[in-house]
Amino acid sequence: MTMSLLAVGSVAFDDLETPFGHREHVLGGSATYFSLSASRFHPVRIVAVVGEDFGPEQMRVFDQRPIDLTGLARVEGLSFHWKGSYGYDLNEAKTLATDLNVFADFRPDLPAAFRNSPYLFLGNIDPVLQLDVVRQMSIRPKWIALDTMNYWIRGAQPALLTVLKEVDILLVNDAEVRELTQEHSLIKAYRKIQALGPGILVVKRGEYGVLLFTPGGIFAAPAYPLESVFDPTGAGDTFAGGFLGYLASVERTDTTALKHATLVGSVMASFTVEQFSTERLEQISQDEVRNRLSLFSDMIRVEDL
Amino acid sequence: MTMSLLAVGSVAFDDLETPFGHREHVLGGSATYFSLSASRFHPVRIVAVVGEDFGPEQMRVFDQRPIDLTGLARVEGLSFHWKGSYGYDLNEAKTLATDLNVFADFRPDLPAAFRNSPYLFLGNIDPVLQLDVVRQMSIRPKWIALDTMNYWIRGAQPALLTVLKEVDILLVNDAEVRELTQEHSLIKAYRKIQALGPGILVVKRGEYGVLLFTPGGIFAAPAYPLESVFDPTGAGDTFAGGFLGYLASVERTDTTALKHATLVGSVMASFTVEQFSTERLEQISQDEVRNRLSLFSDMIRVEDL
Numbered sequence: 031m032t033m034s035l036l037a038v039g040s041v042a043f044d045d046l047e048t049p050f051g052h053r054e055h056v057l058g059g060s061a062t063y064f065s066l067s068a069s070r071f072h073p074v075r076i077v078a079v080v081g082e083d084f085g086p087e088q089m090r091v092f093d094q095r096p097i098d099l100t101g102l103a104r105v106e107g108l109s110f111h112w113k114g115s116y117g118y119d120l121n122e123a124k125t126l127a128t129d130l131n132v133f134a135d136f137r138p139d140l141p142a143a144f145r146n147s148p149y150l151f152l153g154n155i156d157p158v159l160q161l162d163v164v165r166q167m168s169i170r171p172k173w174i175a176l177d178t179m180n181y182w183i184r185g186a187q188p189a190l191l192t193v194l195k196e197v198d199i200l201l202v203n204d205a206e207v208r209e210l211t212q213e214h215s216l217i218k219a220y221r222k223i224q225a226l227g228p229g230i231l232v233v234k235r236g237e238y239g240v241l242l243f244t245p246g247g248i249f250a251a252p253a254y255p256l257e258s259v260f261d262p263t264g265a266g267d268t269f270a271g272g273f274l275g276y277l278a279s280v281e282r283t284d285t286t287a288l289k290h291a292t293l294v295g296s297v298m299a300s301f302t303v304e305q306f307s308t309e310r311l312e313q314i315s316q317d318e319v320r321n322r323l324s325l326f327s328d329m330i331r332v333e334d335l
Numbered sequence: 336m337t338m339s340l341l342a343v344g345s346v347a348f349d350d351l352e353t354p355f356g357h358r359e360h361v362l363g364g365s366a367t368y369f370s371l372s373a374s375r376f377h378p379v380r381i382v383a384v385v386g387e388d389f390g391p392e393q394m395r396v397f398d399q400r401p402i403d404l405t406g407l408a409r410v411e412g413l414s415f416h417w418k419g420s421y422g423y424d425l426n427e428a429k430t431l432a433t434d435l436n437v438f439a440d441f442r443p444d445l446p447a448a449f450r451n452s453p454y455l456f457l458g459n460i461d462p463v464l465q466l467d468v469v470r471q472m473s474i475r476p477k478w479i480a481l482d483t484m485n486y487w488i489r490g491a492q493p494a495l496l497t498v499l500k501e502v503d504i505l506l507v508n509d510a511e512v513r514e515l516t517q518e519h520s521l522i523k524a525y526r527k528i529q530a531l532g533p534g535i536l537v538v539k540r541g542e543y544g545v546l547l548f549t550p551g552g553i554f555a556a557p558a559y560p561l562e563s564v565f566d567p568t569g570a571g572d573t574f575a576g577g578f579l580g581y582l583a584s585v586e587r588t589d590t591t592a593l594k595h596a597t598l599v600g601s602v603m604a605s606f607t608v609e610q611f612s613t614e615r616l617e618q619i620s621q622d623e624v625r626n627r628l629s630l631f632s633d634m635i636r637v638e639d640l
Binding site for chain 2: 119120214216217241247252257258294323327328329330331332333
């Protein structure tokens, strides 16, 4: 049995506008960023759908990496397309267009060989589909992680609450966890999340870093400070990929492993935002990852007071 | 010579509205929060002005602490008054009223005994007055720290740039440093700040913590995570008080001392925001400060990857 990390999510084309430039029809989607990041640390299996416009040029990005595309369906029509723009502070995307295209009829169908994957990441899609994926698993994964967004928290809460009962690790941003729990205090919000299912809560705060809540305590990590940020698209999915890919690779979820995973995820995300789309994420060497991890560790280290 | 930390700033009355309640005519002002916080670690001397409405009840708050009020002028008229409200996210105050009152004619006049203070904090007042304070010093302090705001960055930039040449430690929030330097990247902004004078930059980011820039590198610290936040008023001044009071007490400004000062300032600020006005800050014991510092150190500690 391959110890793979199974990820379900979107593979898409993006149009991106930032104060520093723009790109049209570039590779995007949560499963794309996630798998490019996670596969640095652990083999990944993708379940997603693309259209006829998704050709060899795009497929090539996944080549030479431990990413199993058996579950990437290619169907008639156009791929999911998102157009977004960012203001000067880069903290929030303004969605200019969302064309679901083939994604509108996406019903994840796990290849038989994928159903015993020991690690499962449910990317930000309809909670009904996330639940359907969980039910297709032949064995209960060692852990299940889930990402979601306000659109589903508002519009599909019953299904979301049902799938959350199966989830071990919830990854969301601070606005999302506050909306889901109706608690401003993230400490109180974490207690409510625990009661809903997930024992581990990862709160992503963009340029302000990550708060990690575990039964063993809270860990707060800054974002890796960068000289230049070009395009924040995919930062959250890249973080999730590094975080979960690292956890799968060490086969542990104790507090130390979770803290290290937070640093790994943050460092991976820092590469993604330095260029548009997956440009930087595709190019980085293992040495660059290692060096930045080492710099980051130094940056947050404090001698005992 | 007493090794005191001299602070110039405001002592005021505040009206405060938050989603969790409101208070009227309570003690406020930058020098108030600063001195209550800093005096836990080092003797403080205040230079400020109050009106006839500032009576024994208010003075009592400073009693029994190493706070020298020789430089607190009491003049005809009413004290500075600020009225502000906060929305649910508590991140930004909306100013409803600012009555300068006696503060409008404030010209800091340092008592002779204050002029040789080895440490100087220039609170957020008109840069012309900050410069005037620097010129009244009989010896060059070991370090000078300065706080400012967008109002002065826009309206009094020449004076601000002049006083910054004398400053060693600049404490501002991220919007302020970006406006002052016209740089979005805080790393690039720090280089411009260094060229303006201060070698040390402390970027306060509210609930997202602090970024510390020193010639020895960057240090990123989260805010101390709290169960309940009632009133963020004074958090920045309390941070500055803890940060600079600690630095004065250890008589060092190396990177380790600056990191520790960041933790101390963050912990002090975490107390302030748990109650309205200075209520909590007045009451905390040295044990509570020590315990929270220890919890905070644990929270950000990571074993080597």
